[in-house]
Amino acid sequence: MKSENHPVKLYDTTLRDGNQAIGISLSLSDKLRIAEKLSDLGIHYIEGGWPNSTNTVDTEFYRKAATLNLQAKIAAFGSTRRPGVKASDDHFLLNLVKTGAPVATIFGKSWDLHVTKVIGTSYEENLNMIGESIMFLKKHFDEVIFDAEHFFDGYKANPDYALQTLEIAQQAGTDCVVLCDTNGGMLPDEVLSLYNQVKKSIKVQIGVHMHNDSGCADANSCMAVIAGASHVQGTFNGLGERCGNANLCTIIPNLQLKRGFNLLSEQQLSMITSVSVFIAEIANVIHNVRLPYVGEAAFSHKAGAHADGVRKVRHSFEHVPPESVGNARQFVVSDQAGTSTMLEKLSSIYPGIDKKHPDVKNLLLRIKTMEAEGYQFEAADGSFELLAGEVLDHFQEPFQVKGFRVIEEKRDNGEVFSEATIKIQEGELFEHTAAEGEGPVNALDNALRKALVKFYPSLKSVRLEDFKVRVLDGRDGTESKVRVLIESSDGISRWGTVGVSTNIIEASWIALIDSLKYKLMKDIKNKGSEGVSNSGDTRKLDLQIH
Template identity: 55%
Template sequence: MKAQVFIYDTTLRDGTQGEGVSLSVDDKLKIAKKLDQLGVHYIEGGWPGSNPKDMEFFLRAKELNLKHAKITAFGSTRRFGVTAEADANLNMIIESGVEAVAIFGKSWDFHVTEALGTTLEENLNMIYESVRFLKEKGLEVIYDAEHFFDGYKHNPEYALETVRRASEAGADWLALCDTNGGSLPYEISEIVTRVREAVPTPIGIHCHNDSELAVANSLAAVMAGATQVQGTMNGFGERCGNANLISVIPNLQLKMGYACVPDEQLKQLTNTSRYVYEIANISPPNVQAFVGQSAFAHKGGMHVSAILKSADTYEHIKPEAVGNTRRVLVSELSGQSNLLFKAQELNLDLDKNKPEGRAIIQQVKELEHQGYQYEGAEASFELLVRKGLGDYEEVFTVESFKVLMEKAGEQEVMTEATVKINVNGQIVHTVAEGNGPVNALDNALRKAIEAFFPNIKEMYLTDYKVRVLSEQDATASKVRVLVESTRDGHDSWSTVGVSANVIEASWEALLDSMRYALLGRRDEVEDLQPEETERQGILNH
């Protein structure tokens, strides 16, 4: 049976101390439900005595009906010169109605005398009395030994005495904190081992990432005997962040043989990570380990050739284990293996011994030399492959397009686009306005196509990006436009256009987006012929 490591998530408290991270009470409740679904054991919701928002969270969290996690409050030991029974913050923790609490106290003698301005003995009394008070109230108590590793390095005897007092008072856990994030894995391992020898209470670890070692330090602590790991989703937190549980959990579970969350829940890891990014309104980094979009992306031709034979050649775990997927990118570095893999994904019959494959690869390389990039525009790439294999029939062709912009005096800029397309031999000429040239072109093209394919109304653009490719050319620079589209908010796809003219590049990406949306619908045209009056209405818009 696997040894259990308990996961303590502090995204809702420590994570929100990160720059640019702000969560409403509703946000925190949503994330708490998601964390419970992942299978974490403790969810630290905040500090009841610090602000009304945190107290509201605790009161509303009682209605969540969580299946795995304990909602946990955070606080400090009693204040200097005040009894535990009279301490306002400790009493607010009781009022919050939580089952568990993490209280922090000072482990570093330097902090006791300089920051708290009290004696070393009084600090020990503050720890003991606070833990004992909360235990007498029936709470599970996690004692967070703040700055423990720095304190141990400067005065090991006193640092050990602080956790001994917490243990003697009945603490259920002793969480050793690398608060400044400056310790190294070998130091963490040695000190955790020493604490385990000195006290009988189970050990937890709380690491910050200031030396880019929070995950490594957490793993080292577990190897030394810690059985609780504190951290945050995606490593959110003050300064450089906290230990990233998105990396800690799969490393412990898939590589080190510990049980953290149920195996089925582990498959929710990628979804959970992206959900938290979305709620926090932060763009997830593609290169994030385990869950990033690029975590299992393969680009080099030799790599893909090996992946086709055995995924283990260039993947350290199966992406499905953490809910991610394998991706093969097509670029100027690609070989036929990349193309074969993508063809398999698209259910296209591609024979590597035929010239079509080599011709498509050569075309990709030439287009990427011009500035196209298909790594983030897989819909355009699919159209390119289908055309190269003769597996694509044009749904419509463009006769012409025109964009007019006018600004008179202080009036807003007026933009109008005119589009003429040919659908099954019929010329459709439409005009539409928009809040800019791209929007106007999109409206005009959509209006023309809707007459034949009403379902195109379900499609809309969700993102539009422009990148300058040759900055030295200033306003004459070539640009690359990426357009992301969706159908009813479910399926999404991206397309690309490149030109020295931003309108032409946008138009090219828009056309590919429409064509991709209409794949396989060429035969529907005859059944959806617009009536003559409707057609006349389009012409006279």
């Protein structure tokens, strides 16, 4: 089948199956914000959750989502009626009707083992539960989707019965049967062969819902769609129970860029990385850097030879152009990096830089020396840019730190008290400040900020977002070097800075100072691009931004 003549519907279940992942608990407003993003991206169906009397978030979600005028269709999720209950009396089905959503998705049992051993009913009653539930819901919804739970395991155990569950759904008027790998253990060849069996007797749309316990959820989903499935379910970033669900961030670009499926517009596809990061932020989980297509490392080149190759021919080390999915090529600076990696990173900051310039060679040498001391700049773009600014732009520190002192005191009540005092010089002026904090680094941060904000009001917006400590060599116990990585933000951009020392306070201090200096340098550059000369004496420029 030609992919352009094979429409495929994208069905997202981040808000329902994704929300069942360990560590994820989406609030009502989280769910609404995610739904808006997914709809803008061009996802066709958004499953909102399981409405019932104890789940007020999901119940309320449907009411609020209806007011958002989303392009995507909202699907209400639930199960078939219970055994021995009339469909029109079943409160699970009635809860679905109350959502007012245009689409209902219900799951039913397709594995004989679950029919008799888990819900404890007869094969026949299970088939009635599926058929009658769908017929009832068809009176209230534009579309009814049937999720055949454990379909693949069920088919392997009892193919005739598993197929009967789909056939009864088809007869009852379902718009789509979805083959679920609920336990997530299938491999692509099994999926392909079972899909081809199902296709012989099922004429309504066939979809798939894959879990990732075998590590094959994305491959299984793509395999089914390439073989003819016209509906694919998944979550963003593969969020989901256990090992997660099939990841739409991988499936969509695979099908669109590699097999020519017309799923999203080019412009929508180029938003997929930012939607993926957005959902990780809202779900309050770290965005996995190694995610295909959308991860920060997906197009980062570390080894010098790779960076050199990509610089000459982009596709020599890249399977698709990063901009097609809204990601960016990065050249990671590390001890493996050759001059070309460094130059590529530098030329993104200084377009057209002359790699033979002695200052560039000096910078390279300085970075190599610092790396030998334990510095690493991969996550410390702020420190890297600051170093480049100092060597190439002759950026000078606008202030000088004359010294600091940290007092740690454990009091009678058991509380540990931290206080820092610092002394800085700004031109002819001296500033001496003290501040308390939650621990010594926070106290230092507070004291430093308190002193500098008087001279540089823009530092008020800087927030310390993350703080990581790594012991570099454990063999020397407390004498080991530590590397401190700080992530800061001013609400517009984020940057990382790094400090290394045998003293954790000093390492933190170096990273803290770098963070604030970076912010000031960035402000000066921005001011420069708005018309103020950016060459010459940075001290003078610095005064202009006060």
